[in-house]
Amino acid sequence: MDIREEIVRLKNKKRAIILAHNYQRDEIQEIADYTGDSLGLSKKAASIQDKELIVFCGVYFMAETAKILSPDKKVIIPDRGAGCPMADMITAQQVREFRNKYPGSVVVCYVNSTAEVKAESDMCCTSANAVQVVLSLPADKTILFVPDRYLGDFVRKKTSRNIVCWKGFCPTHARVTRDMVLAARKKHPNAVVLVHPECTEDVVDAADEAMSTGQMIAYVKKSGRTEFIIGTEKGILYQLKKENPRKDFYLVGKDVICPNMKKIDLQKLLVSLQEEQDEVVVAPAIMERARKAISAMLLL
Ligand code: 13P
Numbered sequence: 131m132d133i134r135e136e137i138v139r140l141k142n143k144k145r146a147i148i149l150a151h152n153y154q155r156d157e158i159q160e161i162a163d164y165t166g167d168s169l170g171l172s173k174k175a176a177s178i179q180d181k182e183l184i185v186f187c188g189v190y191f192m193a194e195t196a197k198i199l200s201p202d203k204k205v206i207i208p209d210r211g212a213g214c215p216m217a218d219m220i221t222a223q224q225v226r227e228f229r230n231k232y233p234g235s236v237v238v239c240y241v242n243s244t245a246e247v248k249a250e251s252d253m254c255c256t257s258a259n260a261v262q263v264v265l266s267l268p269a270d271k272t273i274l275f276v277p278d279r280y281l282g283d284f285v286r287k288k289t290s291r292n293i294v295c296w297k298g299f300c301p302t303h304a305r306v307t308r309d310m311v312l313a314a315r316k317k318h319p320n321a322v323v324l325v326h327p328e329c330t331e332d333v334v335d336a337a338d339e340a341m342s343t344g345q346m347i348a349y350v351k352k353s354g355r356t357e358f359i360i361g362t363e364k365g366i367l368y369q370l371k372k373e374n375p376r377k378d379f380y381l382v383g384k385d386v387i388c389p390n391m392k393k394i395d396l397q398k399l400l401v402s403l404q405e406e407q408d409e410v411v412v413a414p415a416i417m418e419r420a421r422k423a424i425s426a427m428l429l430l
Pocket residue numbers: 152166167168169242256257258300326328341342343344
């Protein structure tokens with residue numbers, strides 16, 4: 131039997147749902163029941179009723195978030211080693227120390243963080259709602275934004291709030307440079323430049339818009355324009371091309387690839403479903419506190 135057929139057979143037999151991030155390999159996005167950005171995936175995980183098993187194709191913090199929002203379901207990830215280097219750039223202890231340095235501050239954590247870090251935070255955000263989350267907080271509060279310094283810079287500019295950033299960053303988006311954007315513009319003068327706010331400030335400034343991957347997909351679909359320069363991870367091209375076969379997309383640089391997002395393939399997905407491994411487990415005390423921070427953003 132074809133590997134795809136076997137995955138679908140097992141998925142149905144085990145009452146499983148396959149969730150995938152927009153950066154996953156094309157064949158994973160193709161077989162998934164739902165593909166989205168971090169916010170969309172969180173909302174989806176929180177609303178699953180009729181399934182027993184969630185197979186999460188993404189990086190570990192995303193699977194952990196799904197578990198926190200759907201604690202009664204078994205959540206598995208086909209490669210436990212698919213981490214996010216940015217999420218590992220701050221620990222729970224460092225959040226506590228950061229907070230102690232700024233008494234009375236509010237800690238906002240980007241969803242690209244561990245469950246332990248979320249548990250130490252007041253509110254979580256994704257790149258799709260970071261501006262909204264910060265604007266929902268009292269204007270006189272100092273906001274400690276962890277771990278992404280560039281998303282934090284982006285939000286500070288949009289909101290004029292007093293934001294102190296942790297010095298984390300995404301190694302994949304940090305590879306995008308202003309010169310790459312300018313060169314791509316020169317080559318494709320009619321294209322709209324869309325970048326992810328994990329890119330550096332000068333890259334965001336050189337682009338037309340900065341937004342989450344889900345927002346990019348929605349933007350392109352609605353736009354009357356036909357050419358787009360894309361400043362985020364290559365995997366997003368799958369959804370963009372699928373939904374807009376008559377539009378043209380140019381990745382800003384050929385190396386904008388997140389190696390962790392590419393760790394999951396069909397073979398690993400099959401084995402994961404067969405063995406129901408690796409199970410994502412979060413300690414109950416951490417889970418409760420982390421859920422508060424995530425739920426606060428979902429309620430906005
Ligand atoms: P999105 O939430 O925009 O999909 O981004 C997730 C991510 O990891 C970006 O690097």
